Amino acid sequence: MTDVAETVIPASTAERPARRARLMKIGGWVVVAAILALGTFIAGQFTVSTPVTGALDPESVGDTGSRAIAEVLRDQGVDIEVYRSREQARAALDDDTTLVLTNPATLTDDALDRLLEKADRVVFLSASAHLLEHLGLGSPAPVAPAPGAARCDVPEFAEVGTIRADRGFLPDDGVEGCFGQSDSTAVLVSEQSGTRVSVVDGIRLFSNSSLTENGNAALAVALLGQTGKVAWYVPSFDDTDIDAVTADALGDLTPPWVTPAILLLILAGGAAALWRGQRFGPLVAETLPVTVRASETMHGRARLTAKAADSSHAAQALRDGSRRRLARRLGLAVNASGDEIADAAADRLRVPRGSLQVLLDGPLPSDDSVLIAMARQLGELETAVERSAPTPGRES
Known part of the structure; x- marks a missing residue:
């Protein structure tokens, strides 16, 4: 009996790994919260200490400075x-x-x-x-x-x-x-x-x-x-010498007990989230049952647009795609405006800027016939810009 009793692990010793694991989880959350608080403090200090310069500021080297x-x-x-x-x-x-x-x-x-x-x-x-x-x-x-x-x-x-x-x-x-x-x-x-x-x-x-x-x-x-x-x-x-009038804040319009009550609710919600969050296990990767190809999504959206007879929405989608492709072919930024793309394309093709500006940034069509004409014009413009691009070894 003595040998058997000596081989039994005490309950306090068996509970130590579980207690240690819980303490490590709590310590991890504390470290994360401390890092977030420190990052917020540093960002606030940096924002306050960094001078802010506006448009046409002679000491600003930004795009809008002077x-x-x-x-x-x-x-x-x-x-x-x-x-x-x-x-x-x-x-x-x-x-x-x-x-x-x-x-x-x-x-x-x-x-x-x-x-x-x-x-x-x-x-x-x-x-x-x-x-x-x-x-x-x-x-x-x-x-x-x-x-x-x-x-x-x-x-x-x-x-x-x-x-x-x-x-x-x-x-x-x-x-x-x-x-x-x-x-x-x-x-x-x-x-x-x-x-x-x-x-x-x-x-x-x-x-x-x-x-x-x-x-x-x-x-x-x-x-x-x-x-x-x-x-x-x-x-x-x-x-400034303009006397500012400060509007009443929300705290001035509510009873004194509202702010402490809101803070208490926030703390209780955070504690509940931590408590309930411990009950879920680790994330499990699962293969999606269906894979939808991008082309099927595109055709589906096109059919919905056609069924709704939304010519303006379809025209905007065509125009956005043409803008991105033209901007890439003309060496502009992807988010270049219609005016910038029209200027660059007009210089490349040596055509009036006005017609290209209307095509790339003008009113959207309201019926299918105008939409078809606009799509054809956008395609012709892209083809003309691509053909006009200089080729390697070609004399200018």
């Missing part, structure tokens, strides 16, 4: 100083300084007038309808200006060349409109009480990604490089 303009002007001998305080920018103004800024939507009219009162030359790189009205310059035009030269009497624009802007203005009486026709001009120039004020939509023309197109760089030098110094003011909500 660091390239600043470097071009410095190469021309122009001294550029960037200010994020309107008072510092105002103090830096003199007769040999050009004040440059985008639409100062963060300033009141009084603060804007105070900033401009010492300026001899001012260039707005974007403007709202309110700013144009406040300065007595004009109003936004309903259509974009036609690409072309200056067509005005401003001397520094004589050698700029062709400008293609996406936004135009209608000048008021006494305001010079350049680069366009009477119905839309890209640049406004006005003399107001000894101050020369110029307005241009520079987001499309002067960003880092567009500065090398057409005469954009020459226009930037003509507008910003006429004085020895440039005071570039970057408006921001950190420098």
Whole structure:
């Protein structure tokens, strides 16, 4: 009896591996939670400490920034100083300084007038309808200006060349409109009480990604490089004088006990999820009973579209496929817009851009006959682009 009793494993010893396994599982969840909390903290610190620069910021090297303009002007001998305080920018103004800024939507009219009162030359790189009205310059035009030269009497624009802007203005009486026709001009120039004020939509023309197109760089030098110094003011909500009205938060509108109750429910839900999650075993890989080929899915969706007589949906699917294939053949990004693809295809095929823009980004057909014609035109366009591609060893 003694030998048999000595061979029996005590219950406490048998339970140790199971207890150790449970502790390891709990420890694993604790480690995961700690890693998530640490990652969230680091991401928050990085986000707070990283400066955020917007469109046409002269210190930004992104596609929408304008660091390239600043470097071009410095190469021309122009001294550029960037200010994020309107008072510092105002103090830096003199007769040999050009004040440059985008639409100062963060300033009141009084603060804007105070900033401009010492300026001899001012260039707005974007403007709202309110700013144009406040300065007595004009109003936004309903259509974009036609690409072309200056067509005005401003001397520094004589050698700029062709400008293609996406936004135009209608000048008021006494305001010079350049680069366009009477119905839309890209640049406004006005003399107001000894101050020369110029307005241009520079987001499309002067960003880092567009500065090398057409005469954009020459226009930037003509507008910003006429004085020895440039005071570039970057408006921001950190420098605003507009009194913000804070709306009541949800916590202000609910009883005091609601927030603790919600937190308690969240903790209880998390605990229940951990508790119930331990009852399920490991994932089991299982072979799917049916494999559906991609071609069958395509034909099925096509039959559904045909049955619903949804010509516009079918046309959009055809157009999206043609865009992707044309973008790849023209060396563009996969997500290139219809306008970009139309421009590249028109340059490749030497055909008018307007017809291609309507085909790739125009209204969708509403009946099957127009859909069939559109599909045929898209196929012909893809064939023409593919045939026009240069072959290796072929002389250009």
